Amino acid sequence: MTTTDEALRTAGLRATRQRLSVLESLRERPDAVTAQDLHAELRGAGEPIGLTTVYRTLTALAGAGFLDTFDRDGEQAFRRCGEVHHHHLVCETCNRVEELSGDDVERWVSQAATRHGFEVTGHRADIFGICAACR
Amino acid sequence: MTTTDEALRTAGLRATRQRLSVLESLRERPDAVTAQDLHAELRGAGEPIGLTTVYRTLTALAGAGFLDTFDRDGEQAFRRCGEVHHHHLVCETCNRVEELSGDDVERWVSQAATRHGFEVTGHRADIFGICAACR
DNA sequence: GACCGACATGACAATCGTTGTCAACTGGGT
């Protein structure tokens, strides 16, 4: 996994205090978090940062491929994920996310697309459930 | 596929003119559509209906399992889909959706969940691309 | 066919996540 500094540099972003604190709080964090929640957490932890900045930082990092996004009832949640293609196993109780590989899924994708004459631009395969700790 | 009347009855909804026109316009329609767009279309076609009603009808039908929902840049799109479990091949240009089955995907789901000690509550596997007609 | 109560409608207001604005601030190269 890339370091926080490298991530910012790669994304073409300056290493500001706010961005570093966002990346740091996302570091090794197992669950996906929304902009609003992360903002509240940072503020609560004494890290001064504006909500707009949190939104912009998360969006930029996700666009650069350092974060994956999840839809939590119409609200966007983010998680620091590996940069190689993968899928997700998401706990609906604690929002923990496990990264999965799936060669069989990749095969299914290209086969289905070919069969229907589609040119693939992307795909997504996520599993939702309750993790062991939450059960 | 269920008829429009049956769908409403099953969902515990009265067969009003508005609901029937929503279901009718979704009938055999290959693409997913948003509430706002469907509302505009119906109005344009001379079908008087309120935006709130369109939202409520689509939400109710989706909740009853007659429609599948898709996220189109944070906006919700709906499509009449078969009631047996399936996955999707979505054209990002015309929003056409093909329904897919995927036994290998189902296998992958239960295997991955078991391996991580998750109890599965659901899963989703969609492919995005450009359909033959749009290329 | 008229009647009636529960359900449905729709114009409007309100909510809420997210994005735009812009004056003040700052990272990092010279």
Next chain:
DNA sequence: ACCCAGTTGACAACGATTGTCATGTCGGTC
């Protein structure tokens, strides 16, 4: 230290969706 393009954040604005509630209608009953 200087400079300025990039960044911040309080605030306003936006847009999709949901709540409100007076009015309208479905569908079973008489």
